[in-house]
Amino acid sequence: MNFDLTLIWDSVPRMLAGIGITFQLMALSAFLGMILAVILLLMRLSGKWYWSWPAQVFIYVFRGTPILVQIFIIYYGLPQLDFVRESILWPILREPFGCAIVALSLNTGAYVSEILRGGVLGVDRGFLEAASALGLKAHQKFIYITTPIAARLALPAYSNDFISLMKATSLASTITLMDMTGWRRLLRPTRYLFH
């Protein structure tokens, strides 16, 4: 195997053709995942078992299975059910981009909700007691005291998850999307060189 620098030099601009898709995948699923994460978090913190249990099951399933398997089940598995193809979601699930966004959002949502929960649980009791003493109601305490402190506590862990999410977007190339990895996989066999 020869190490061909000019090949690398030539390939970089062609791989950049996929950078748009890569960033769209990352930004959209980070945004949708965050919304999902907050919903899951509120469900878990609600104290009602009928809210908390479904959220726990969802988080358990999506953190406990590989993202590649989730992408394949959503892309190849769901359309085999006839009602999925007749549903209003089909225009989204028909497109590989839609499937990738759904899979990445559900996955990152499960992880981020646990990160946020860690932040919320890390808020010092003293702050909440002080807020109670000042006469703040439960929702006021959550918005003005818990949220800013929890967000600061969760930020380092969240930044890690964001990086993982960006790397996970490369799996979209397995369902025909031409992101950066997709272009790389197109280039490789045409040159028959790098493995």
Add this chain to the structure above:
Amino acid sequence: MRILKSLVIGAVALSAASAVSAQDTLRVGMECTYAPFNYRTADGELAGYDVDVANGVAEIMGVELEFVCQQWDGMIPALLANKFDLIVASMSITDARLEKIDFSGPYRDSVGRLIAANGRDLGLFDEAGDPIAASFDGLRVGLERASTYENWFNAKLPGAEIVLYDGSEPLYLDLANGRVDMIMTNPMKAQERFLDGDAGADFEFVSPAISEVEFFGVGVGIGLRQGQEELRDELSAAIRELVDNGSLTEYALKIFPFPIHNPEWGNN
């Protein structure tokens, strides 16, 4: 220092071992998932036309085989990286591939056909069997990554929207799921694995067999690294013998109602 020394000894031992084993054991790369040409049966045994050909050739040459499973799009890099010695994986002999590797003579026809939902009159081909480029504009066509079909489409029908897949099974799935309008693939395999099954009932071939030598090569051959002329000629001679003694026909008839090679490829 001692570590370095043992590494060097290990490397020498390894290279010596491979020089010996190259004499009597050849490692054969194939996908192991490309039924009915190379796949695993329910009991985990490798079977199929490619496997039969490899075993037939090995018997004539008097060598042992060791099968290695490798994904399609990394097949040639893996051969070049010495992960195995031969490719017997339904790989067509094309000029582009000949720049990197060498091939034996052909042992199977190389053709492609288009499959789409039946009853759709798309008006894709004229009476002479040539594609009408305008009819393909905007159609979504599923192809296997790094296949000869991809080259043919890029050259002939640039108006079609090409979607690339990692294997043939996902192709059938996405055609059935309605994500692509048509697929181009190996007709023998598609008949056996898709059209004859339940999922394939609503689909049919919508093109003649396409086998232009410029894109599809003279046929499917055994791939090997360049600079091994002796081995290549031995492989070619063994294949010619399989053509002449009827073995290739026998292998094909196990799966298809017809042979899938050209009888002129023999010695006679």
